[in-house]
Amino acid sequence: xxxxxxxxxxxxxxxxxxxxxxxxxxxxxxxxxxxxxxxxxxxxxxxxxxxxxxxxxxxxxxxxxxxxxxxxxxxxxxxxxxxxxxxxxxxxxxxxxxxxxxxxxxxxxxxxxxxxxxxxxxxxxxxxxxxxxxxxxxxxxxxxxxxxxxxxxxxxxxxxxxxxxxxxxxxxxxxxxxxxxxxxxxxxxxxxxxxxxxxxxxxxxxxxxxxxxxxxxxxxxxxxxxxxxxxxxxxxxxxxxxxxxxxxxxxxxxxxxxxxxxxxxxxxxxxxxxxxxxxxxxxxxxxxxxxxxxxxxxxxxxxxxxxxxxxxxxxxxxxxxxxxxxxxxxxxxxxxxxxxxxxxxxxxxxxxxxxxxxxxxxxxxxxxxxxxxxxxxxxxxxxxxxxxxxxxxxxxxxxxxxxxxxxxxxxxxxxxxxxxxx
Amino acid sequence: xxxxxxxxxxxxxxxxxxxxxxxxxxxxxxxxxxxxxxxxxxxxxxxxxxxxxxxxxxxxxxxxxxxxxxxxxxxxxxxxxxxxxxxxxxxxxxxxxxxxxxxxxxxxxxxxxxxxxxxxxxxxxxxxxxxxxxxxxxxxxxxxxxxxxxxxxxxxxxxxxxxxxxxxxxxxxxxxxxxxxxxxxxxxxxxxxxxxxxxxxxxxxxxxxxxxxxxxxxxxxxxxxxxxxxxxxxxxxxxxxxxxxxxxxxxxxxxxxxxxxxxxxxxxxxxxxxxxxxxxxxxxxxxxxxxxxxxxxxxxxxxxxxxxxxxxxxxxxxxxxxxxxxxxxxxxxxxxxxxxxxxxxxxxxxxxxxxxxxxxxxxxxxxxxxxxxxxxxxxxxxxxxxxxxxxxxxxxxxxxxxxxxxxxxxxxxxxxxxxxxxxxxxxxxxxxxxxxxxxxxxxxxxxxxxxxxxxxxxxxxxxxxxxxxxxxxxxxxxxxxxxxxxxxxxxxxxxxxxxxxxxxxxxxxxxxxxxx
Numbered sequence: 001x002x003x004x005x006x007x008x009x010x011x012x013x014x015x016x017x018x019x020x021x022x023x024x025x026x027x028x029x030x031x032x033x034x035x036x037x038x039x040x041x042x043x044x045x046x047x048x049x050x051x052x053x054x055x056x057x058x059x060x061x062x063x064x065x066x067x068x069x070x071x072x073x074x075x076x077x078x079x080x081x082x083x084x085x086x087x088x089x090x091x092x093x094x095x096x097x098x099x100x101x102x103x104x105x106x107x108x109x110x111x112x113x114x115x116x117x118x119x120x121x122x123x124x125x126x127x128x129x130x131x132x133x134x135x136x137x138x139x140x141x142x143x144x145x146x147x148x149x150x151x152x153x154x155x156x157x158x159x160x161x162x163x164x165x166x167x168x169x170x171x172x173x174x175x176x177x178x179x180x181x182x183x184x185x186x187x188x189x190x191x192x193x194x195x196x197x198x199x200x201x202x203x204x205x206x207x208x209x210x211x212x213x214x215x216x217x218x219x220x221x222x223x224x225x226x227x228x229x230x231x232x233x234x235x236x237x238x239x240x241x242x243x244x245x246x247x248x249x250x251x252x253x254x255x256x257x258x259x260x261x262x263x264x265x266x267x268x269x270x271x272x273x274x275x276x277x278x279x280x281x282x283x284x285x286x287x288x289x290x291x292x293x294x295x296x297x298x299x300x301x302x303x304x305x306x307x308x309x310x311x312x313x314x315x316x317x318x319x320x321x322x323x324x325x326x327x328x329x330x331x332x333x334x335x336x337x338x339x340x341x342x343x344x345x346x347x348x349x350x351x352x353x354x355x356x357x358x359x360x361x362x363x364x365x366x367x368x369x370x371x372x373x374x375x376x377x378x379x380x381x382x383x384x385x386x387x388x389x390x391x392x393x394x395x396x397x398x399x400x401x402x403x404x405x406x407x408x409x410x411x412x413x414x415x416x417x418x419x420x421x422x
Numbered sequence: 423x424x425x426x427x428x429x430x431x432x433x434x435x436x437x438x439x440x441x442x443x444x445x446x447x448x449x450x451x452x453x454x455x456x457x458x459x460x461x462x463x464x465x466x467x468x469x470x471x472x473x474x475x476x477x478x479x480x481x482x483x484x485x486x487x488x489x490x491x492x493x494x495x496x497x498x499x500x501x502x503x504x505x506x507x508x509x510x511x512x513x514x515x516x517x518x519x520x521x522x523x524x525x526x527x528x529x530x531x532x533x534x535x536x537x538x539x540x541x542x543x544x545x546x547x548x549x550x551x552x553x554x555x556x557x558x559x560x561x562x563x564x565x566x567x568x569x570x571x572x573x574x575x576x577x578x579x580x581x582x583x584x585x586x587x588x589x590x591x592x593x594x595x596x597x598x599x600x601x602x603x604x605x606x607x608x609x610x611x612x613x614x615x616x617x618x619x620x621x622x623x624x625x626x627x628x629x630x631x632x633x634x635x636x637x638x639x640x641x642x643x644x645x646x647x648x649x650x651x652x653x654x655x656x657x658x659x660x661x662x663x664x665x666x667x668x669x670x671x672x673x674x675x676x677x678x679x680x681x682x683x684x685x686x687x688x689x690x691x692x693x694x695x696x697x698x699x700x701x702x703x704x705x706x707x708x709x710x711x712x713x714x715x716x717x718x719x720x721x722x723x724x725x726x727x728x729x730x731x732x733x734x735x736x737x738x739x740x741x742x743x744x745x746x747x748x749x750x751x752x753x754x755x756x757x758x759x760x761x762x763x764x765x766x767x768x769x770x771x772x773x774x775x776x777x778x779x780x781x782x783x784x785x786x787x788x789x790x791x792x793x794x795x796x797x798x799x800x801x802x803x804x805x806x807x808x809x810x811x812x813x814x815x816x817x818x819x820x821x822x823x824x825x826x827x828x829x830x831x832x833x834x835x836x837x838x839x840x841x842x843x844x845x846x847x848x849x850x851x852x853x854x855x856x857x858x859x860x861x862x863x864x865x866x867x868x869x870x871x872x873x874x875x876x877x878x879x880x881x882x883x884x885x886x887x888x889x890x891x892x893x894x895x896x897x898x899x900x901x902x903x904x905x906x907x908x909x910x911x912x913x914x915x916x917x918x919x920x921x922x923x924x925x926x927x928x929x930x931x932x933x934x935x936x937x938x
Binding site (some may be wrong): 207210211212213214215217218219220221223226269270271365367368371372373380381382383384385386407408409410 | 433434435436437438439441443444445446447473475478479480514516517519520523524551552553555
């Protein structure tokens with residue numbers, strides 16, 4: 001159990017391994033590797049050591065750091081070369097404490113084990129502001145640095161300096177109590193650090209929904225309806241209690257960030273524009289309800305080719321359809337779902353005189369959604385899709401650690417969300 | 423809906439998604455749907471695709487076979503098969519129900535025109551009710567002797583081409599029994615289907631680790647410059663099985679190791695190792711380069727076959743802690759059978775890249791362990807500066823090993839100095855475990871291949887000229903073996919790495935077989 005004695009700064013983190021002087025970290029790690037190699041010589045485990053990245057986790061307190069450390073077990077497949085857990089507290093006297101350990105997970109039974117290094121660093125007082133410099137010496141060369149920031153990305157010198165040495169910053173907008181401010185902070189980061197990529201676990205949560213939407217229009221039969229989409233409705237789960245709250249489980253409700261990201265993505269993909277007119281947007285963050293009036297300036301580009309029955313050959317370009325559109329986000333009270341969970345999407349399309357709807361709906365079943373397409377001339381078979389309401393953080397993190405380079409689509413969607421909320 | 427034909431725009435929602443495209447709804451008609459392959463591989467693969475939802479709503483399966491089943495019985499059979507063989511268990515009941523609603527069965531023999539008429543009607547109904555849009559895949563999961571009949575009947579019923587949608591044909595190996603039968607089958611299939619409709623499966627190509635061969639070679643700049651005769655001493659390709667013929671005596675007696683493994687899987691592995699980089703990663707560009715390798719194989723005919731091949735049968739022995747009978751004692755095997763269960767070959771690729779580099783291939787049943795690997799042994803360092811030191815004799819050649827299964831991965835053997843005051847060199851292995859590294863659940867080969875066929879991507883399927891080139895090479899060996907007395911078929915004890923003669927076969931070149 002972690003002890004934190006603020007009076008004399010004696011800190012015990014048994015899960016973090018052996019406490020050493022900062023200057024002795026590398027030597028201690030070498031010792032640990034030699035011990036691991038001894039196991040190989042006496043015929044026990046085979047060591048697997050393939051290095052892909054430096055992973056820095058910045059936690060607000062020791063318990064959060066411990067929980068994050070436990071998650072790493074799920075990430076052994078990403079071949080973290082070295083994990084640095086950073087805990088900082090500016091309120092305490094200035095000090096730097098370090099612990100080292102070698103983490104080991106079986107890969108194939110216990111015959112083969114994957115090892116990586118874990119360094120835990122606690123910086124307090126003025127040392128906290130130099131965290132980025134302090135941990136630089138621990139970063140393995142030639143490997144990218146991925147920073148998982150377990151706080152809100154509030155304006156913070158510590159955060160921006162750490163982000164400055166990172167190839168990628170990972171946040172979770174699901175924890176933003178004030179979505180607009182949180183998103184604004186993220187956009188500021190992107191602007192200030194063009195060389196740093198940004199990942200959001202919440203974006204990963206909506207990826208399965210994005211896949212399902214994309215699947216509708218992979219069918220040649222349905223893609224013409226894309227140009228006629230004029231209404232989007234999204235619902236997200238909220239707690240039964242009214243008002244902007246944190247539940248007993250620590251969830252924020254209403255928590256529309258996922259729905260907002262989803263909406264931003266849809267708006268960006270369909271190239272819709274906000275209408276600059278009074279009453280064109282109705283935003284109620286207290287209930288998690290939002291409505292926007294937009295203009296549809298383009299649909300999919302279509303080039304019409306004359307059929308053999310027609311008089312003329314030749315081609316004409318046609319930029320889809322234009323007109324008005326509505327985008328709505330609504331709360332749905334669904335007690336079996338955690339606040340923020342996406343529950344419903346409907347795209348309504350009117351093309352010439354043809355009407356179609358494309359729906360994804362999660363009802364009482366927390367593990368499945370139902371996709372359906374209704375056309376003017378009939379309903380297509382419905383499909384039940386396995387899509388868990390709650391995804392493991394470890395899996396979301398794993399997906400983000402596999403990404404190299406900037407996620408332009410996420411950044412674009414984020415900008416659209418900011419525009420919609422401004 | 424627009425009436426004029428239009429060039430379709432890309433789906434804007436696909437941008438940024440890992441899955442670049444999901445298939446359009448289609449119907450997969452499985453001929454021989456009550457057989458082993460359908461239950462062990464196809465239905466589980468389709469279910470897993472439905473579970474991980476690359477499969478679109480409306481996807482349907484029609485089982486076409488002789489047994490007197492109906493839709494319900496076939497669906498129950500499918501569920502039993504998925505419960506038994508799916509890589510993801512237990513079966514998700516909601517997803518199963520949704521998937522099963524698209525499963526149908528048609529009882530017919532393969533010779534009855536009425537059966538194909540009923541099939542046509544059923545497919546039209548599925549187009550209407552499930553939105554399958556005229557898209558069809560016909561999967562021949564029957565004994566090869568049935569292929570010509572089915573194909574001809576499909577053509578006669580007009581099922582080979584649609585007014586709307588696409589039609590594709592998947593054919594399982596073995597594709598022919600020899601060169602003549604392969605050409606004849608190609609001719610018969612080609613009369614009914616165009617080449618771009620034909621998907622010849624070699625499931626090895628669906629394995630992640632086999633696909634990784636090209637990625638490894640071509641995504642890393644350090645390997646290609648040494649991937650040639652100047653630096654490579656020889657290459658060994660091993661496909662070893664620890665199992666016997668598993669009761670399939672009837673099939674194996676007609677096939678033998680050279681048809682079962684060498685003609686298809688091993689030559690595919692060889693082409694991936696030996697080919698030139700394609701100009702793009704599109705199906706025909708890749709297959710063009712593979713065919714060039716096959717055409718460049720130095721033919722083995724006449725006396726060359728005798729000196730460059732070894733064939734053997736397993737005798738009784740111990741494998742995996744069990745005592746096993748010899749091949750000639752297996753059910754369904756003639757006591758005077760001359761079918762080989764082990765083959766070793768030495769062959770050469772006569773082109774600028776590989777001239778003079780021997781490729782050693784070996785495969786067999788009831789070997790000590792199941793392993794598939796490709797080992798590239800490099801030439802010794804040219805300058806032996808350690809000649810007069812104690813390190814003399816300790817320097818071993820570098821070996822790059824691509825492990826296809828199990829322990830999927832790559833290892834590189836190189837020499838390193840042992841810490842100490844004297845000059846001691848020890849070989850060490852640098853290992854990358856692919857299959858355990860990316861612990862994300864690996865799709866089965868059939869899942870990848872079926873999905874690729876639905877997407878119209880034939881990169882991982884064998885082309886007509888590729889099949890015929892493979893058979894052309896193998897035919898020379900088969901012809902010579904026919905002329906040799908049965909005494910040339912050696913015996914090896916089950917559980918060993920093959921006959922002694924196979925060791926001598928490689929020793930005379932100054933090499934030795936790897937112990938995988």
